[in-house]
Amino acid sequence: MLFAAFSALRAGFPQATAADLSWVLNAYTVVYAAMLIPSGGLADRHGRKKVFLVGVMLFIASSVACGLAVSVEWLVAARALQAMGAALLTPASLSLVLAAFPTHKRAVAVSLWSAVGGLAAAVGPSLGAFVVASIGWQWAFYLNVPLGLFAIWRGAILLREAKQSTTERPLDLVGMIFLIIGIGALALSIVQAESPDWSRYELLWIASLGIAGIVGFVVWARIAAAPLVDLGLFRNATYSYVNLATLSFGIAFSIMFFTFFFYMKSIWHYSLPLAGLAITPGPLMVTPVAALSGRLASRHGHRPLLVVGCLVYAASGLWFLLVPGTEPAYLTQWLPGALLSGMGVGMVLPSLSGAAVSHLPKDQYAVGSAINQAIRQIGSVMGVALTVLLLGSVDLQRTDFNAVYWCHILLALITAVLCLPVNTLPKVIVKGP
Secondary structure: OHHHHHHHHHHHOOOOOHHHHHHHHHHHHHHHHHHHHHHHHHHHHHOHHHHHHHHHHHHHHHHHHHHOOOOHHHHHHHHHHHHHHHHHHHHHHHHHHHHOOOHHHHHHHHHHHHHHHHHHHHHHHHHHHHHHHHHOOOHHHHOHHHHHHHHHHHHHHHOOOOOOOOOOOOOOHHHHHHHHHHHHHHHHHHHOOOOOOOOHHHHHHHHHHHHHHHHHHHHHHHHOOOOOOOHHHHHOHHHHHHHHHHHHHHHHHHHHHHHHHHHHHHOOOOOHHHHHHHHOHHHHHHHHHHHHHHHHHHHHOOHHHHHHHHHHHHHHHHHHHHOOOOOOOHHHHHHHHHHHHHHHHHHHHHHHHHHHHOOOOHHHHHHHHHHHHHHHHHHHHHHHHHHHHHHOOOOOOHHHHHHHHHHHHHHHHHHHHHHOOOOOOOOOOOOOO
């Protein structure tokens, strides 16, 4: 919804630049990525239902704080709190789903879990654009309140508590700080690359700080007694390749989704509600494709879906590069590309989530999936930063989008190559319809 609300936020905070407002998106994503991993461990140790419900409560409270924001700084701080709530509920929710199904049905279950997210992504742009245009950007946050209260009510009644680990594991604050500094500094150096307020020398130092933060994070993970990320998980070649592919595809997905709004608003001059509605068919395509992909993955493994899905996604980027012009022609110039992108995402994202945990021990589901989701969010930060860098200008031309579409295509192809070594054939092959 905030992709749709971005232009309204710029109008609501006219003193802020596009780079400043990008932190409304990126502060959430950076904190979310850093918190996902310890949250997976908390869910395994203290109970997945309990952590899920606490996460939803925090998400609701911080959403209200976001809606009440009177400054960009307030909004960014509230978004960081919102990210903590989201980080608590996400790995716990996937773990609850995984624990509820036998091994041979988990690929289908994860795909349906991802399909629900695809449905939300389909509803978000159109609903968000309509709400923001009608009653203000604040309601992009206030809408979370009734949804969250419903989740607490039904979750408290229906969810079954589950714990997988009885070993106390301290929270790795040092690792979290390294990760937040590393990703945050790299994102800052990208979004401010063209800003007159920052010299090249300053940006180089910020980028160097980001790289040092990432290196420090890896070194600390090797020597700490209880690191944020257990690097031993990456000894599994499939897990390593899947997470590299998740990073690459996370960048590509974020670039694509954010760019759609820029194009509709700046080139075709659609109103915000119309732009949100125009973007809906692509994400809506994710839901049925993800559900079908889960059934295919349970029979043939995730690799074929990942490779084919990435090629379909690259084809959608090529379509947007070559076909849409400056005059609106939605049915013939935009809709085919949007449907292709939705098909690609529906094949790739659920398969990445499923492949990441396919060979992990049961007691590492939450942590393993949390690391995978965190890496995807890091990719999202980089995607938003690149999009703001390339399209942050107020006066955009059609040719300004070419570089973005080339990034879309190349990242999709890189993801396909990274998925080639992935071996996730299921141990139990399910036959039948």
